Amino acid sequence: MSTLEAPAACAVKPAIAGRRRRIAxxxxxxxxxxxxxxxxxxxxxxxxEAWLAAARALVVRELLLQEAERLAIPAxxxxxxxxxRETDDEARxxxxxxxxxxxxxxxxxxxxxxxxxxxxxxxxxDLYEVSHILLxxxxxxxxxxxxxxxxxxxxxxxxxxxxxxxxxxxxxxSACPSGQTGGHLxxxxxxxxxxxxxxxxPGLPVGEVAPDxxxxxxxxxxxxxxxxxxxxxxxxxxxxxAIGAWxxxxxxxxxxxQYISMLAGRAEIEGIDLAAADGPxxx
Numbered sequence: 242m243s244t245l246e247a248p249a250a251c252a253v254k255p256a257i258a259g260r261r262r263r264i265a266x267x268x269x270x271x272x273x274x275x276x277x278x279x280x281x282x283x284x285x286x287x288x289x290e291a292w293l294a295a296a297r298a299l300v301v302r303e304l305l306l307q308e309a310e311r312l313a314i315p316a317x318x319x320x321x322x323x324x325x326r327e328t329d330d331e332a333r334x335x336x337x338x339x340x341x342x343x344x345x346x347x348x349x350x351x352x353x354x355x356x357x358x359x360x361x362x363x364x365x366x367d368l369y370e371v372s373h374i375l376l377x378x379x380x381x382x383x384x385x386x387x388x389x390x391x392x393x394x395x396x397x398x399x400x401x402x403x404x405x406x407x408x409x410x411x412x413x414x415s416a417c418p419s420g421q422t423g424g425h426l427x428x429x430x431x432x433x434x435x436x437x438x439x440x441x442x443p444g445l446p447v448g449e450v451a452p453d454x455x456x457x458x459x460x461x462x463x464x465x466x467x468x469x470x471x472x473x474x475x476x477x478x479x480x481x482x483a484i485g486a487w488x489x490x491x492x493x494x495x496x497x498x499q500y501i502s503m504l505a506g507r508a509e510i511e512g513i514d515l516a517a518a519d520g521p522x523x524x
Contacts, residue, residue: 265510266508276295277292279295282295304508309336316330344492345492365475368470369430373455375416389461438462445464
């Protein structure tokens with residue numbers, strides 16, 4: 242089993258072309274064109290890294306397909322709820338893994354250990370009642386962003402002078418339709434606003450206008466967190482199934498990797514070293 246060496250500094254095309262050596266599993270060659278097409282599924286900082294990841298993925302696929310062929314695993318394609326149907330090769334690989342890779346079932350004791358070790362993971366999310374005033378500015382317009390931030394700071398200072406000032410200021414200046422209802426967004430939780438706004442909420446004061454505006458892709462927001470409703474711990478019984486599914490998925494991932502390593506250890510692989518892969522060999 243040989244290892245691909247790192248390329249010398251050069252243009253992208255020669256770096257990739259220089260790796261068109263023979264890649265084969267038990268004498269069955271993987272075509273360079275197939276590797277090139279597979280690279281789109283393996284984004285990387287450098288083209289050569291995407292090429293290596295694609296080549297390894299196709300070697301793993303070939304290992305599994307050859308083993309399915311040896312064991313005469315039939316192709317019985319499944320179809321998902323959206324009507325997407327597996328290819329015959331995907332069905333054979335799934336059938337092989339289901340038959341040959343045993344995954345131990347997680348015990349209740351294991352699930353409880355996970356639950357007790359990470360209590361913060363098993364809580365309902367905090368909720369916030371929020372009002373805001375949006376000073377809109379596109380991300381690509383630096384001058385507009387600077388002006389919007391300055392205006393947001395001026396409005397925040399004005400709004401902090403009295404609780405009765407926020408709604409009129411929202412009606413006068415906010416670019417959000419909520420400005421016509423005092424800037425009120427209602428009760429919001431995870432996923433209901435853009436990530437940068439959501440990340441800012443835990444650090445804002447409650448019951449007063451934040452002195453500094455919150456920057457998002459839409460512009461700058463003057464924010465009033467009216468109330469924070471703390472999440473609560475979920476009982477073990479409510480999350481036992483989810484923890485068990487996570488443990489089973491983790492165990493299955495490890496078992497599949499070990500199975501692939503076993504197949505690779507008894508195969509003749511040319512042109513690439515699977516052991517050099519940093520990431521998972523199969524997904």
